[in-house]
Amino acid sequence: MVAVAVELRNVEGTEAAMGWAGGHTIVVDRPEGKAGGAGLGFNGAQLLALALGGCFCNDLRYASHEIGVPLGRIAVTVTVELGGTPLVAMSAAMRVDCETLDGSDPRPVIEQAKAVCTVAHSLRNGLPVSIDG
Structure with a gap:
């Protein structure tokens, strides 16, 4: 670990x-x-969105190198919906747009990144959080 x-x-x-x-x-x-x-x-919600999007951007690069399809432009937008009392993240949506340098379809790279994204999987699966004072 x-x-x-x-x-x-x-x-x-x-x-x-x-x-x-x-x-x-x-x-x-x-x-x-x-x-x-x-x-x-x-703020915390922005950091959560940045963690998700930043991790995915890194995983796009990892996937690109693994598959051998170099990427050029990457654009990722993450929206985190908040609600309830106390305020909590209810959902997150990510929009990914990227281009390959060779003009090929970027979907295989995006799919590979989706398969391994640490933050996305952690949020989907939940994780225990302890707070000690």
């Missing part, structure tokens, strides 16, 4: 948080005027 860990800490002088993994960072915040948010970064 492989484990991935990230760290988050408050950003001094704000109510936002800075997250990092290795040398990569991201700011997490609420929209301006919401619970002290200043709109300095992504």
Whole structure:
């Protein structure tokens, strides 16, 4: 099994948080005027959508290399529907558009990426979440 860990800490002088993994960072915040948010970064729903779409973009590249069909342009749009109290993600929809460099049909690459996308499979299957204080 492989484990991935990230760290988050408050950003001094704000109510936002800075997250990092290795040398990569991201700011997490609420929209301006919401619970002290200043709109300095992504909110949780946006991060969830980015995780799904970003993972799929990476898997398109993995599939492209595995199948031997190089990709050019990739465009992925993810929409996460939220509802309920507490607010939870109810569904996610992803629109994928990409082009192969050789002009061939990109569907085999997209299908291969769908078969292996870690975040998509994790969300579909659910996963236990523990929160320790």
